[in-house]
């Protein structure tokens with residue numbers, strides 16, 4: 093089983109972050125929330141491994 | 157014209173006990189002539205176990221209530237001799253459509269797997285379902301089987317003893333008493349038996365109301381299941397349209413929690429809703445309407461000595477997924493053969509503990525599924541609504557999101573994994589027929605496998621040797637010898653062998669697998685039979 097990657101893994105962190113922010117530009121809070129939700133679901137499906145997703149949820153919970 | 161649910165089917169008649177000083181002791185009394193009580197009585201009567209059914213009413217279910225019956229219950233009804241009537245009258249459907257807001261987001265086809273005698277589902281009003289069961293019970297009675305049904309006989313008091321139960325029954329002509337060795341409490345979600353015995357029924361209440369309108373209309377909607385999330389005609393809520401026989405349509409409006417029931421049930425208000433949904437110019441007749449709320453809960457144990465609970469009295473689920481009556485029928489399917497063996501003296505009373513284990517496992521699975529559907533249909537928080545809506549939006553564009561849409565996971569039977577009656581799996585075969593699983597059907601020449609299994613212990617051999625009959629401590633097991641040579645569709649191999657060349661299955665009277673191995677072994681199968689009858 094592969095483990096959740098929690099070390100740097102993005103090709104270009106700054107580019108990704110800018111793309112993420114740009115996607116929300118001009119959106120209301122409601123639209124942004126909806127976008128986030130859709131994005132999470134798309135990414136989760138791409139990962140497709142419940143064990144990994146549980147680890148991701150756990151990591152997200154702990155960091156807050 | 158009188159509706160079937162307005163016609164007394166088992167009107168009150170004075171019973172012999174009412175004129176006797178001596179209290180009669182019955183073998184089995186079933187309280188409640190709903191779908192579950194009737195099925196239990198039919199099964200017992202077929203096996204020549206004397207059974208008396210009492211109900212405080214004398215008619216079938218008022219209004220349609222349950223409308224969706226799944227494959228496994230239909231297979232059970234086949235065993236009881238009532239399957240054909242249901243399937244002939246029922247409406248088969250495969251196509252579903254899902255709407256979100258103004259638009260249709262996607263359609264799906266249930267695409268039932270080929271090679272089963274019965275379809276994945278039929279829609280049939282509960283009153284027909286019960287009527288056909290009463291008819292079957294009457295047939296058995298006419299054949300001289302030991303079964304009787306008494307209408308307007310209301311259980312008023314109960315006394316539980318070690319080897320019998322005492323009952324006080326109210327009738328239009330006053331009360332009388334009787335005794336029974338066994339009592340099956342199939343008296344519904346409000347179970348007076350449960351209440352009078354002071355037993356718990358804990359779970360979760362869902363803060364929601366649904367308005368059901370069953371309408372008769374000549375409409376050219378296809379035979380499909382339409383489900384709306386947040387439609388313009390019922391903002392923020394859901395709605396459902398589903399076809400039943402005789403041009404009756406089930407329409408279900410979610411109302412939310414804080415509502416005025418009387419206001420909502422006024423015909424003019426129902427009319428306004430229907431026209432907003434189906435168009436101003438529809439012509440219809442309202443057959444039945446009702447508002448329901450629901451709970452997901454179960455008893456801690458389904459058996460208390462000589463009193464055994466089955467159906468809604470033991471567990472209650474939300475209607476999403478049609479798991480109420482469907483799972484209740486599986487309760488009686490599980491119970492009756494065990495009770496028969498105990499009554500006949502061929503199994504210890506402790507065999508009944510496995511009813512508790514197996515059906516609680518099933519009830520928990522049903523509660524889990526119906527709770528999840530409910531959480532999707534009625535999001536409990538802002539974020540759960542955001543996620544729910546995201547799933548629906550995505551489902552219009554991307555196939556991946558469709559399995560996340562949950563407007564009810566339609567009822568499938570539970571696999572009794574870990575049951576004390578199972579013998580450890582010794583075949584490297586398909587998971588769908590592992591010990592604890594209900595036997596999957598398969599075509600056999602002109603007929604089907606399940607018809608050949610019946611309701612006794614069976615030794616199913618596929619290209620393997622075994623004796624034609626063995627007896628183990630009062631239990632007779634008969635062989636059904638099959639070969640992949642007769643398996644023209646390949647379903648038998650796919651469902652029972654996988655990559656193995658041969659197999660021997662021990663199958664229980666409720667058509668669940670008890671044990672399986674690649675070949676016959678007398679000692680091991682004798683042990684498996686003892687195990688499956690609570691003797692190990």
Ligand SMILES: Cc1cc2nc3c(=O)[nH]c(=O)nc-3n(C[C@H](O)[C@H](O)[C@H](O)COP(=O)(O)OP(=O)(O)OC[C@H]3O[C@@H](n4cnc5c(N)ncnc54)[C@H](O)[C@@H]3O)c2cc1C
Nearest residue numbers: 188190192212222223224311343344467468478480481482
């Ligand atoms: C709106 C709605 C939709 C549903 N849809 C589905 C569906 O599509 N599929 C599905 O499988 N299930 C569905 N269900 C659930 C289904 O209707 C129930 O699970 C089913 O009726 C349970 O059967 P039962 O025999 O256990 O209890 P009931 O049908 O409630 O029968 C209990 C019987 O006990 C009798 N009784 C009660 N008290 C006494 C007493 N003191 N003495 C004597 N008799 C007594 C009553 O008169 C009644 O006849 C739905 C339910 C609702 C409300």
